[in-house]
Amino acid sequence: MSKKSYVGQRMSYDGDLCTTCFLGEVNDRSGAWIGVEWDNPGRGKHNGTHSGKKYFECRNKSSTAGSFIKHSRRADASQSFLDSLRKKYSLAVEGGEPFNQKSISISGKIVEEVGFEKIEKQLSNLSQLRVVLLNGLCIAGLEAQPFLSFDFAQKSVQSIIALDLHIVELDLSKNLLEDFADVVGICYALQQTLKVLTLNLFRPRLKSPFTSPEKLAELFAPFKMHNLRSLSLCANQLSTPDTPVPGLSSSPLSILNLSSNHISSLDFLAMLQATDATSTPTLETLILRSNPITTLDSSKASFSLPSIQTLDLSYTLLPSLQTLDPLPRLFPALKSLLISNTPLTTNNKNNNNNLTSSPAIIARIASLTSLNHSAVTPAVRQNAELAYLNSIASEIVAAPTLEAKDRIRGVMNPRFAELCANYGEPDILSRSTTATEVAVATEEEGGDGKNVFPPRSLGARLLVCNFYMEDKAEAGGMIRRTREVPKTVDIYRLKGIAGRLFGMNPVRFSLVWERDERLGSPDRVDDDEAVAAAVGAADRDERTNNAAAIYNTRSVSLREGSQEIGFYIEDKEACIRVKPTIS
Numbered sequence: 001m002s003k004k005s006y007v008g009q010r011m012s013y014d015g016d017l018c019t020t021c022f023l024g025e026v027n028d029r030s031g032a033w034i035g036v037e038w039d040n041p042g043r044g045k046h047n048g049t050h051s052g053k054k055y056f057e058c059r060n061k062s063s064t065a066g067s068f069i070k071h072s073r074r075a076d077a078s079q080s081f082l083d084s085l086r087k088k089y090s091l092a093v094e095g096g097e098p099f100n101q102k103s104i105s106i107s108g109k110i111v112e113e114v115g116f117e118k119i120e121k122q123l124s125n126l127s128q129l130r131v132v133l134l135n136g137l138c139i140a141g142l143e144a145q146p147f148l149s150f151d152f153a154q155k156s157v158q159s160i161i162a163l164d165l166h167i168v169e170l171d172l173s174k175n176l177l178e179d180f181a182d183v184v185g186i187c188y189a190l191q192q193t194l195k196v197l198t199l200n201l202f203r204p205r206l207k208s209p210f211t212s213p214e215k216l217a218e219l220f221a222p223f224k225m226h227n228l229r230s231l232s233l234c235a236n237q238l239s240t241p242d243t244p245v246p247g248l249s250s251s252p253l254s255i256l257n258l259s260s261n262h263i264s265s266l267d268f269l270a271m272l273q274a275t276d277a278t279s280t281p282t283l284e285t286l287i288l289r290s291n292p293i294t295t296l297d298s299s300k301a302s303f304s305l306p307s308i309q310t311l312d313l314s315y316t317l318l319p320s321l322q323t324l325d326p327l328p329r330l331f332p333a334l335k336s337l338l339i340s341n342t343p344l345t346t347n348n349k350n351n352n353n354n355l356t357s358s359p360a361i362i363a364r365i366a367s368l369t370s371l372n373h374s375a376v377t378p379a380v381r382q383n384a385e386l387a388y389l390n391s392i393a394s395e396i397v398a399a400p401t402l403e404a405k406d407r408i409r410g411v412m413n414p415r416f417a418e419l420c421a422n423y424g425e426p427d428i429l430s431r432s433t434t435a436t437e438v439a440v441a442t443e444e445e446g447g448d449g450k451n452v453f454p455p456r457s458l459g460a461r462l463l464v465c466n467f468y469m470e471d472k473a474e475a476g477g478m479i480r481r482t483r484e485v486p487k488t489v490d491i492y493r494l495k496g497i498a499g500r501l502f503g504m505n506p507v508r509f510s511l512v513w514e515r516d517e518r519l520g521s522p523d524r525v526d527d528d529e530a531v532a533a534a535v536g537a538a539d540r541d542e543r544t545n546n547a548a549a550i551y552n553t554r555s556v557s558l559r560e561g562s563q564e565i566g567f568y569i570e571d572k573e574a575c576i577r578v579k580p581t582i583s
Helices: 081-089 116-124 150-162 180-189 213-219 267-272 357-364 378-398 402-409 416-423 435-444 491-502 528-535 537-550
Strands: 010-013 016-024 033-038 066-070 131-133 139-141 169-171 196-198 230-232 255-257 285-287 310-312 336-338 462-470 478-486 509-518 551-558 573-580
Touching: 016 066, 081 139, 081 150, 139 180, 150 180, 357 378, 378 402, 378 416, 402 416, 462 491, 478 491, 491 509, 491 573
Parallel strands: 131 169, 169 196, 196 230, 230 255, 255 285, 285 310, 310 336, 462 573
Antiparallel strands: 010 016, 016 033, 033 066, 462 478, 509 551, 509 573
16 A cells, blocks of 8 residues: 555556545544545445445445455555556566467366567557557556656656657557546647547546646646547546546547437537638537436536547437427537437337337437438428428327427427428318318308318328228128328338238238229210210210210229338329238
8 A cells, every 4th residue: 555645546456456545543443544435336335425424425326336454454545657567568578578478278278379479579560559458457657656747747758759659549548547537648748649549437526626628738748639539538537527528529430429428418529629711620529328417408608519420329318309409509510429228218108199219219309310220211201290290290280289299399309390391281171070061161151061181281292092892791892991001102001001900911901902993995985064965964964874874893902012102102092902811
């Protein structure tokens, strides 16, 4: 145990990392104790409370994140960045002996290693390393102890630069780093080549004299991450990571991973905006999964990141579809959204109708081309938007007051006006109004009673399917069912609908579309006035009866396939026979 222990110190005991939260005596226990919060919340025994007394506060809310450790217990030795790099990759350790001396045995037989000497020699040339994984090696910083002074840090940085390293990908996760100045110093020495930085399970001190933007700028004034493309800061207990990171705003960062933190607001993303008119934002992928985010509203009205195309909000706490409304403003170029395992998706149904969350999300965000790794094709988008528009109409009908109806049209569904412009505003009718009453009302207004719906409305895109199946046991010798379906439904789905209506397996019947087709005749005169003049008004009734003879029922088999029903049927109503197959 180090003689200079302090609150906030990062420690490791038998490979388990922890942060010092308390130093002193504990009731009913003799000697000096250290209260720690483990990185693994299931490692401890309590949350800082012992025998009813609160000794320290754990940042993790688990009831088993804390423990007391005797001050005399020896902790794992810490090491510097360069020491860990040499020990893992260089042969020149401890008199030239290879670092890995452990033999491999299988069923009691020693396995002969062939060719590993060549690999170790290649890795021992540190200047040729491109991918360096130093996770879990008890690295304390630039040196084997936390950041001490600016002069000391500059000397350590120069030692790293002197090695002429060309590291492209660096993993410093699960170490004893406790001051962000150490991380910035290491990146400063590798700034010319470093592209991918992984810094997960990093527990910086909440109050450090070296992590202020002014101090960091003073220490690393020319620091610019010219090549950094990906930055991972997962499981770091970050709540408001709004401290500007030197060099980050000028780096061409394209992927930022902030999963499993304590982030509840998106205001910190304002620091990633372009700082001047000449700079162009490059961040394309933002990962915020497993954060306690309940709202996407930002207090900074002008905040926007037009470069982001992929956003991961899985395992967050977003409660409803309305919380997604700020996304088009915050991320206008958003194409891919991951939002599984959140309250708004696990509830599966929208609060006021039977529309599932996926089509509702697609309809509310016009720019999406992918949702939860599923492609949003033009056909998928059209069906989703039509279903969503229909659900809004149902909500408006059910709303008790005009104020509530206007709120549904506007605040609760911002794309309602846009969707109405694209597809036509749906006829919002009372549930008690029948189609016959509407047709009569239309005739009274001077119409023919047939065009009840506007040409571009949802009603005009529906097909009334009158299904029937012959059954001698039923009255009239047949069973009839009626169902309205969109004309975009394919034959496979239409058979499924018919199967549910008649309680039959779709493989045991076929569908036949029947229509009355008029047969032409060269001797037939279609002009009523000409007929009346030729045969006389007395023969008009006989002609009418004979007219029925020139109509014939035509049957068209609807073969199973992905072809839409609207390809076959252009009318608004169709008679479809359900024909059982002979087994």
